[in-house]
Amino acid sequence: MSISEEILRKYAELIVRTGANVQQGQTVTLNISVEQHHFAALITEACYKAGARKVNVDWTSDVQRRLDFAYADEKVLSCVLPWEEAKMKQMTEDLPCRIFILSDDPDALDGIEPQKISSVMQSRQSVLKPYRNAIEGKHQWVIAAVPSEKWARKIFPDREDAVELLWDAILRTVRITPDNDAAAEWKAHTDLIAEKAKWLNEQGFSSLEYKSANGTDFTVELIPGARWEGAGMDNPVNGAFYIPNMPTEEIFTSPYAGRCEGTLVAVKPLSWNSQIIDGFSITFKDGRAVSCKAQKGQELLEQMIRMDEKACMLGEVALVPKESPINRCGFLFYETLFDENACCHCALGMGFKEVLPGGDDMTVEEAEKHGINDSIIHVDFMVGADDLSVDGIRPDGTRQAIFRNGTWA
DSSP states (O other): OOOOHHHHHHHHHIIIIIIIOOOTTOEEEEEEEGGGHHHHHHHHHHHHHTTOSEEEEEEEOHHHHHHHHHHSOHHHHHOOOHHHHHHHHHHHHHOOEEEEEEOOOTTTTTTSOHHHHHHHHHHHHHHHHHHHHHHTTSSOEEEEEOOOHHHHHHHOTTOTTHHHHHHHHHHHHTTOOTTSOHHHHHHHHHHHHHHHHHHHHHHTOSEEEEEOTTSOEEEEEEOTTOOOEESOEEOTTTOOEEOSBSSOOOEEEOEEEEEEEEEEEOSSOEEETTEEEEEEEEEEETTEEEEEEEEEOHHHHHHHHTSSTTTTSEEEEEEOOTTSHHHHTOSOOSSHHHHTTTSOEEEEEOOOGGGSTTGGGSOHHHHHHTTOOOOSOEEEEEOOOTTOEEEEEOTTSOEEEEEETTEEO
8 A cells, every 4th residue: 555645635634634633723732753854744734724833843763762761971961951841831821732743663672671760760851750740630631643665564473564564554544535534423422432432431439340351350449430531532722633643442530549459450451651561460558559460561560550659540441342343443552542443441650630520721730639640750561351341330330241242332
């Protein structure tokens, strides 16, 4: 399959107008790899045609990042320079529309000491997180993806047409064909997810119970009044409806931090910080991860759970039926944006204050008092086994089957 310029422009337009929904006069920040400079130009042009005041590009490079970690001193990498902090501070004033285009090599940091990666991330995020908190829920953002050679060859190592195959899969999952109305299809898709979220909100579940023959046996308490959400949301500042993830199949909420018990077994590998964690499970007691096991990436998994005091608690539970378009692709993407939308997942770390009534206007501290977890990480891992059952339990003890055999009951 050869990707035409017309399709690339159609995809860029979908990301800008349906995903980010760039508004007249908005500043846009585009985060993208230097390898994708052509697509960056298409995104930039689409933003300006949508009315953007200014498009600023933050370029990334897997090669440069690996060289930094391989050669630079940990203290140097950990330091947040004054201009970096000033840039984040400016963002809290501009509230830019942010577009992230992923194309990372899943093995970019393979072999780099996990402790060094974690330490650098901890140090930098301790400085930058307050700025991230300041814009949370106040701006539009979207994450999408384009293939890179190394990412495609990770998925299809024996195929000469690996990049074309990955392009084909991405376009199918974001509902783009040469002659369809992609925006209309996304409208129908988000409406369907909204219906499912509405049903969940009407049930008034106080907890969820997960079970699978693979060893998953887990119960998590939900926050009273917290909403289930999915697909799209409104920017409370300007009312613009945007879709943060393209693709997206999930309906999610933030559970009560520190109130869960049992074991969750991952059903897919996790690519975190450009390294792979595979064959893993996490056991919780009194709401915190107390042990974990991984066939690959054990040290990395342990580092992740210890990133800060609350990285060991859950910030999200999400429901995704196993027949999702991503799962039907039949392969692992090695990219959480896609793999989390293949089946049910949970996330360690930061929760979403916007699921609370009035949450958009709450400080992080206020949201924490209502049960929302706060952390420097938010890492999704997939638990949606083919036989997964999920029951909703109401305050009076009555139960409702939500999922059976990995899909809606």
